[in-house]
Amino acid sequence: xxxxxxxxxxxxxxxxxxxxxxxxxxxxxxxxxxxxxxxxxxxxxxxxxxxxxxxxxxxxxxxxxxxxxxxxxxxxxxxxxxxxxxxxxxxxxxxxxxxxxxxxxxxxxxxxxxxxxxxxxxxxxxxxxxxxxxxxxxxxxxxxxxxxxxxxxxxxxxxxxxxxxxxxxxxxxxxxxxxxxxxxxxxxxxxxxxxxxxxxxxxxxxxxxxxxxxxxxxxxxxxxxxxxxxxxxxxxxxxxxxxxxxxxxxxxxxxxxxxxxxxxxxxxxxxxxxxxxxxxxxxxxxxxxxxxxxxxxxxxxxxxxxxxxxxxxxxxxxxxxxxxxxxxxxxxxxxxxxxxxxxxxxxxxxxxxxxxxxxxxxxxxxxxxxxxxxxxxxxxxxxxxxxxxxxxxxxxxxxxxxxxxxxxxxxxxxxxxxxxxxxxxxxxxxxxxxxxxxxxxxxxxxxxxxxxxxxxxxxxxxxxxxxxxxxxxxxxxxxxxxxxxxxx
Amino acid sequence: xxxxxxxxxxxxxxxxxxxxxxxxxxxxxxxxxxxxxxxxxxxxxxxxxxxxxxxxxxxxxxxxxxxxxxxxxxxxxxxxxxxxxxxxxxxxxxxxxxxxxxxxxxxxxxxxxxxxxxxxxxxxxxxxxxxxxxxxxxxxxxxxxxxxxxxxxxxxxxxxxxxxxxxxxxxxxxxxxxxxxxxxxxxxxxxxxxxxxxxxxxxxxxxxxxxxxxxxxxxxxxxxxxxxxxxxxxxxxxxxxxxxxxxxxxxxxxxxxxxxxxxxxxxxxxxxxxxxxxxxxxxxxxxxxxxxxxxxxxxxxxxxxxxxxxxxxxxxxxxxxxxxxxxxxxxxxxxxxxxxxxxxxxxxxxxx
Numbered sequence: 001x002x003x004x005x006x007x008x009x010x011x012x013x014x015x016x017x018x019x020x021x022x023x024x025x026x027x028x029x030x031x032x033x034x035x036x037x038x039x040x041x042x043x044x045x046x047x048x049x050x051x052x053x054x055x056x057x058x059x060x061x062x063x064x065x066x067x068x069x070x071x072x073x074x075x076x077x078x079x080x081x082x083x084x085x086x087x088x089x090x091x092x093x094x095x096x097x098x099x100x101x102x103x104x105x106x107x108x109x110x111x112x113x114x115x116x117x118x119x120x121x122x123x124x125x126x127x128x129x130x131x132x133x134x135x136x137x138x139x140x141x142x143x144x145x146x147x148x149x150x151x152x153x154x155x156x157x158x159x160x161x162x163x164x165x166x167x168x169x170x171x172x173x174x175x176x177x178x179x180x181x182x183x184x185x186x187x188x189x190x191x192x193x194x195x196x197x198x199x200x201x202x203x204x205x206x207x208x209x210x211x212x213x214x215x216x217x218x219x220x221x222x223x224x225x226x227x228x229x230x231x232x233x234x235x236x237x238x239x240x241x242x243x244x245x246x247x248x249x250x251x252x253x254x255x256x257x258x259x260x261x262x263x264x265x266x267x268x269x270x271x272x273x274x275x276x277x278x279x280x281x282x283x284x285x286x287x288x289x290x291x292x293x294x295x296x297x298x299x300x301x302x303x304x305x306x307x308x309x310x311x312x313x314x315x316x317x318x319x320x321x322x323x324x325x326x327x328x329x330x331x332x333x334x335x336x337x338x339x340x341x342x343x344x345x346x347x348x349x350x351x352x353x354x355x356x357x358x359x360x361x362x363x364x365x366x367x368x369x370x371x372x373x374x375x376x377x378x379x380x381x382x383x384x385x386x387x388x389x390x391x392x393x394x395x396x397x398x399x400x401x402x403x404x405x406x407x408x409x410x411x412x413x414x415x416x417x418x419x420x421x422x423x424x425x426x427x428x429x430x431x432x433x434x435x436x437x438x439x440x441x442x443x444x445x446x447x448x449x450x451x452x453x454x455x456x457x458x459x460x461x462x463x464x465x466x467x468x469x470x471x472x473x474x475x476x477x478x479x480x481x482x483x484x485x486x487x488x
Numbered sequence: 489x490x491x492x493x494x495x496x497x498x499x500x501x502x503x504x505x506x507x508x509x510x511x512x513x514x515x516x517x518x519x520x521x522x523x524x525x526x527x528x529x530x531x532x533x534x535x536x537x538x539x540x541x542x543x544x545x546x547x548x549x550x551x552x553x554x555x556x557x558x559x560x561x562x563x564x565x566x567x568x569x570x571x572x573x574x575x576x577x578x579x580x581x582x583x584x585x586x587x588x589x590x591x592x593x594x595x596x597x598x599x600x601x602x603x604x605x606x607x608x609x610x611x612x613x614x615x616x617x618x619x620x621x622x623x624x625x626x627x628x629x630x631x632x633x634x635x636x637x638x639x640x641x642x643x644x645x646x647x648x649x650x651x652x653x654x655x656x657x658x659x660x661x662x663x664x665x666x667x668x669x670x671x672x673x674x675x676x677x678x679x680x681x682x683x684x685x686x687x688x689x690x691x692x693x694x695x696x697x698x699x700x701x702x703x704x705x706x707x708x709x710x711x712x713x714x715x716x717x718x719x720x721x722x723x724x725x726x727x728x729x730x731x732x733x734x735x736x737x738x739x740x741x742x743x744x745x746x747x748x749x750x751x752x753x754x755x756x757x758x759x760x761x762x763x764x765x766x767x768x769x770x771x772x773x774x775x776x777x778x779x780x781x782x783x784x785x786x787x788x789x790x791x792x793x794x795x796x797x798x799x800x801x802x803x804x805x806x807x808x809x810x811x812x813x814x815x816x817x818x819x820x821x822x823x824x825x826x827x828x829x830x831x832x833x834x835x836x837x838x839x840x
Binding site for chain 2: 460468
């Protein structure tokens with residue numbers, strides 16, 4: 001069930017009404033049932049898989065907690081992680097690994113018997129596997145006690161607003177909230193609806209419209225050069241952000257309507273002034289997950305610079321692979337790893353130079369940092385979006401082709417009329433992007449909706465009226481796409 | 489004290505929400521008017537409009553045969569190729585992406601003024617496997633005269649979510665408005681800056697000819713041979729028709745039976761290079777032949793005929809899925825003979 005569908009709207013209204021009618025002690029049953037319906041609307045059979053993950057982690061956490069010996073705790077955790085990541089591997093990476101082995105065998109003229117493995121990718125598997133895994137590790141680390149109530153634990157893994165694309169919630173944040181009594185709170189409900197509004201605006205006004213141009217160019221990338229690739233990459237930069245952060249906002253808003261607070265997943269990341277800062281503001285729930293459960297266990301920054309850089313690079317490489325079973329994602333992760341390592345290695349030198357020329361701490365330095373960071377992030381997205389690694393290399397090497405001719409009016413007009421969007425659609429996307437960028441710029445490092453919430457009533461009315469008019473007049477209601485991150 | 493403060497704060501918020509709703513409704517009304525006005529000026533499918541304008545001008549009960557279906561119908565059957573041999577008056581009534589729910593209501597519209605002896609329903613797998621498609625419904629509505637047929641169509645065919653969207657005029661007319669405005673912006677830019685849109689690479693001409701047929705002599709571009717070929721990735725092995733479309737094919741058959749009309753099902757040919765992608769076409773063909781068998785209708789599949797008899801070459805296609813006029817002539821000639829040999833309406837003894 002897509003957030004941007006009529007069925008979700010009906011589903012959500014029914015669930016919300018029932019939620020506030022029912023007594024607190026049975027609300028978890030309603031939410032769990034709703035979450036099952038939400039997931040099964042896509043593929044009923046795969047509920048078994050998520051059910052299995054829930055049972056394994058539920059039992060493992062209790063056994064870890066009850067075991068006295070450290071060794072036994074570790075053994076149970078290892079088995080649990082093997083099952084979690086084994087399932088993830090089979091459903092997400094087996095086909096990819098097989099096709100890689102097949103390609104290598106072909107090159108070496110060897111005969112590899114398995115030509116193709118086509119296994120359906122369960123929606124949200126990477127998200128719920130990570131959430132469940134994080135919980136079990138937290139129990140192992142004695143950070144939290146295991147949840148004894150099976151229904152509540154199942155709901156923690158399956159809570160429908162964040163089930164298929166996050167935020168990947170931490171047990172200590174979400175689990176206690178299922179025990180809290182959420183009363184009907186008009187203020188909170190309106191605030192939740194406003195967050196959903198903002199998410200819908202980003203998804204159906206910007207992301208879905210930009211997707212048309214991006215797909216037109218990237219799906220036959222080798223037919224285009226120069227400005228075509230530049231605009232498509234720029235549009236993808238906003239598409240991926242609006243698609244994913246839009247989802248997170250709708251998830252956060254719908255959870256807030258019901259009385260739950262999910263973590264902020266994006267904090268206006270494109271205004272970051274360094275790659276390090278970008279990752280503090282982009283997909284925060286995943287970045288912090290990797291920090292806590294991969295980077296730190298690898299040694300973090302405790303064992304000298306060389307190991308710190310290695311750990312950083314490995315973490316980003318794994319993060320790339322988490323996104324998808326394709327070499328393009330691995331390269332994307334690797335690129336960000338390199339950006340990070342390079343950034344940290346040269347930090348002192350850069351600061352010294354900035355101080356020498358009097359730029360350190362100035363607005364100009366921040367602006368330069370923003371431009372460079374944004375450029376690097378855009379460059380990374382080429383690898384994320386390209387259909388194949390060779391397409392990505394083609395785009396990267398042809399994106400500035402014929403740069404001098406970009407000033408030619410006729411050439412610009414030819415490009416903007418060949419993107420698959422008509423001129424009015426392009427104008428609408430541009431206007432929406434300006435509105436979003438200004439809103440984020442003035443919000444600093446805080447979510448736009450939180451900042452708007454603090455303004456006076458007139459400001460709020462005008463702001464959400466503009467958002468609503470954009471949605472109504474320019475939202476993509478037909479052929480609206482699924483969220484990109486569903487595939488991860 | 490706290491309660492009082494909370495009440496006042498909730499009251500303020502309620503007032504804010506009410507003001508927002510009023511302002512939004514006002515904006516809604518303005519957008520609705522603007523979009524509806526643009527939609528009334530914007531013609532999305534000019535050829536389809538000409539096709540139907542011509543049809544509605546025909547005297548009552550003057551048409552003997554109608555061709556209905558998707559672009560595969562109007563890019564394959566030129567009524568004149570049939571009328572010149574059979575001595576009939578036939579009409580091409582295909583609409584873009586026409587699905588079988590639409591074909592059914594289209595036939596109802598036809599039967600209000602005409603009583604054809606034969607209906608040629610074009611059968612295409614890509615139109616058979618969808619539950620509902622909005623764009624093609626809009627193309628049909630653009631040329632539909634009878635409001636009652638439209639209401640019935642919406643009531644019976646539209647899924648509930650589409651009904652809701654359709655009832656919201658800014659959503660319904662958005663594409664029309666955008667297309668209209670884009671056209672205006674384009675004209676402004678072109679006149680102000682002296683620029684022009686890149687001319688579509690075409691090696692031929694296209695224009696509305698007569699009896700619903702659009703002439704086209706373009707030859708398939710090289711790019712559609714492989715990289716942008718729409719059938720790339722479709723091998724046919726998993727293809728299944730959708731129940732809704734099957735239901736409407738049955739209803740078309742019943743409607744024909746009730747009105748004593750002979751029904752023929754035909755699959756138009758796609759380019760030979762496209763067929764190379766559909767390695768399991770037999771599976772697709774068998775399922776379509778079964779559909780025809782279930783309603784007891786005669787069926788001819790020109791992809792099979794073409795592969796067996798080599799009727800068509802690449803230069804007979806305008807793109808990867810549609811014939812150009814040279815191909816139309818070849819297929820129509822074959823089809824006339826087939827109609828004479830296989831139908832009661834135009835069987836040898838009944839040729840007009």
